[in-house]
Amino acid sequence: MSQPIKIGIVGVGKIVRDQHLPALAKDGDFQLIAAASRHGKVDDIANFPDIETMLGAVPELEAVSLCMPPQFRYAAARTALEAKKHVFMEKPPGATVSEVEDLKALAAQNGVTLFASWHSRYAPAVEAARKFLGATTIRSAAIVWKEDVRRWHPNQDWIWQPGGFGVFDPGINALSIATHILPAMHITSAVLDFPENRDAPVAAQVSFIASTGLPVTMDLDWLQTGPQSWDILADTDAGRMVLSGGGSKLAIDGKVVHEEPEAEYPLLYRRFSEIVRAGASDVDLAPLQHVADAFMLGKRNVVEAFFD
Ligand code: NAP
Numbered sequence: 001m002s003q004p005i006k007i008g009i010v011g012v013g014k015i016v017r018d019q020h021l022p023a024l025a026k027d028g029d030f031q032l033i034a035a036a037s038r039h040g041k042v043d044d045i046a047n048f049p050d051i052e053t054m055l056g057a058v059p060e061l062e063a064v065s066l067c068m069p070p071q072f073r074y075a076a077a078r079t080a081l082e083a084k085k086h087v088f089m090e091k092p093p094g095a096t097v098s099e100v101e102d103l104k105a106l107a108a109q110n111g112v113t114l115f116a117s118w119h120s121r122y123a124p125a126v127e128a129a130r131k132f133l134g135a136t137t138i139r140s141a142a143i144v145w146k147e148d149v150r151r152w153h154p155n156q157d158w159i160w161q162p163g164g165f166g167v168f169d170p171g172i173n174a175l176s177i178a179t180h181i182l183p184a185m186h187i188t189s190a191v192l193d194f195p196e197n198r199d200a201p202v203a204a205q206v207s208f209i210a211s212t213g214l215p216v217t218m219d220l221d222w223l224q225t226g227p228q229s230w231d232i233l234a235d236t237d238a239g240r241m242v243l244s245g246g247g248s249k250l251a252i253d254g255k256v257v258h259e260e261p262e263a264e265y266p267l268l269y270r271r272f273s274e275i276v277r278a279g280a281s282d283v284d285l286a287p288l289q290h291v292a293d294a295f296m297l298g299k300r301n302v303v304e305a306f307f308d
Contacts, residue, residue, distance in 0.1 A: 004031040005086070005276055008061045010051050010076055011068030012040025014156075015090060019119075020065060023265035029273040034058045051076045055083050062086060063113075063276065069156075071163035074099045077114075081106045086113040086276045088268075092172050093117075095163035097285055097292050104283045113276045116283040118176035122267040123247025128258040129232070130181040132250070136238035141182055141216045144231045145174040146224035149202070155308055159200065166200025167222040168291045170230075174218065175287035177247050178232060185210040187290060190298035195306035202306055206294050 007030045009016055021042065024032045035042040036054040048054035055061060063086035066076050070092045077094075080087050081103060093116035094100040100116065107114035120126070147170055149159075158164045165172065178185075185208040193203040202223060208216040230246035239253040250258040275282050 002029075002277065004029055005062050005273060006031050006033050006060050007063045007065060008032070008034040008036065008051075008054055008058065009042065009065045009067060010036045010054070011066060011072075012037035012042055013067065016040065016042075016067050019265040020067060023269050027266065027269050027273075030063075030269060034061060051079050055079065055085070063088065063272075066090065069158040069164060071095045071158060071161065074103065077103050078106065081110050081112060081114070084110050084112050086115075086272075088115045088117060088272050091116075091118050091120075091176065092165060092169070092288055092291070093283070093285070094288070097288055100283065100285055100288065104281065107281050107283075111279075113272070113279070114281040114283055115272045115275060116285070117268050117272070118173075118180075118284070118287060119264040119268055120173040120176050120247050121180050122264040122271075123177070123245075123262055124260040125243060125245075125250035125258040126177055126180065126247040128250050129177075129241065129243045129247070132238070132241060132252065132257075133181050133234060133236065136236040138182070138212075138214050139235045139237070141178075141214065141232065141234040143174045143178055143216070143218040144229050144233065145171055146219070146221040146229040148225050148228065149222040149306075150308060160198040160306070162199045164200050165291060166194075166198070167202055167204055167220045168200075168294065170222075171204065171218070171220040172287045172291055173246065174220075174230070174232065175290050177243070178216070178218075179284075179286040179290070181232070181243075182216060182234075183210040183212050183214060184286075185214070185216055187293045187297055190294040191301060192294065192298040193301045193303045195304060196302050197305040197307075202303065204294060204298070206290075206298075208290075 065088040192201040206218040
């Protein structure tokens with residue numbers, strides 16, 4: 001049996017505590033031995049203020065997970081890849097498409113793995129939805145992703161800043177599923193609502209068309225209180241598909257055909273281990289490209305100011 005991969009984690013915040021630490025604690029394929037963060041700390045391992053100090057002090061590290069916000073990811077990823085460490089990047093993998101292309105080339109040059117992780121693709125009913133859609137003709141599809149930013153992203157200033165993506169931070173999760181289960185598509189129009197005091201949108205309506213002619217709409221809203229919606233709907237020749245709960249439940253014509261508890265982060269680390277051991281990378285930029293296109297093509301509306 002191969003030795004566990006010695007890994008360090010960078011940017012110790014909400015997602016590290018909620019998901020990375022529990023997933024790594026149960027994964028015999030990894031041994032978490034160090035963390036780098038300006039304020040956050042992980043118990044019982046070596047902690048450092050930044051990635052450079054961590055890599056210098058712990059040369060036996062083989063891999064790093066980068067979990068800081070996307071605007072601050074590139075420099076850390078470059079440092080790690082140049083030091084020949086395998087890199088796992090939280091979604092979204094960067095603030096621009098071209099910086100991630102650059103990192104992909106750098107990983108190949110240095111003979112290490114780069115994993116641009118899309119956690120929602122590992123939601124339990126996503127593969128069943130892909131299989132269902134692949135076996136029928138889709139007439140139309142709609143993405144409806146509506147959540148309460150105050151509940152899920154309290155006091156996260158970076159998310160409202162340029163490169164933080166605003167409502168496209170959850171929206172890119174929807175796109176990571178849609179680009180996996182629907183035919184290739186491109187944006188034809190978009191309207192983005194920017195609060196007058198923020199640099200990122202709080203809502204967006206986006207229309208796509210696939211090369212097959214399939215129309216797809218996406219409705220993103222970050223001010224939804226009460227029940228939250230993370231749904232992809234499709235009208236097909238085999239019935240009406242509803243993939244709900246962020247990819248966790250699949251129903252056809254109202255009948256639930258697949259539902260199980262999510263295990264997204266354990267599956268992400270399984271995938272990372274597989275590609276490290278196979279000497280491969282996994283960097284699909286389709287979801288990030290759609291977000292870039294929405295910002296490029298989108299009409300900008302200024303709406304009421306947003307306060308936490
Ligand atoms: P967060 O807690 O606000 O940030 C993570 C950590 O990054 C912070 O604790 C901070 O640690 C570091 N950081 C913040 N600003 C930085 C800066 N300017 N330069 C360097 N480091 C900085 O955010 P999060 O919710 O964990 O999200 C991090 C990433 O995970 C994002 O890409 C997000 O889209 C993704 N994600 C989040 C969730 C979620 O539910 N929150 C779910 C899935 C994926 P230090 O101050 O200690 O350096």
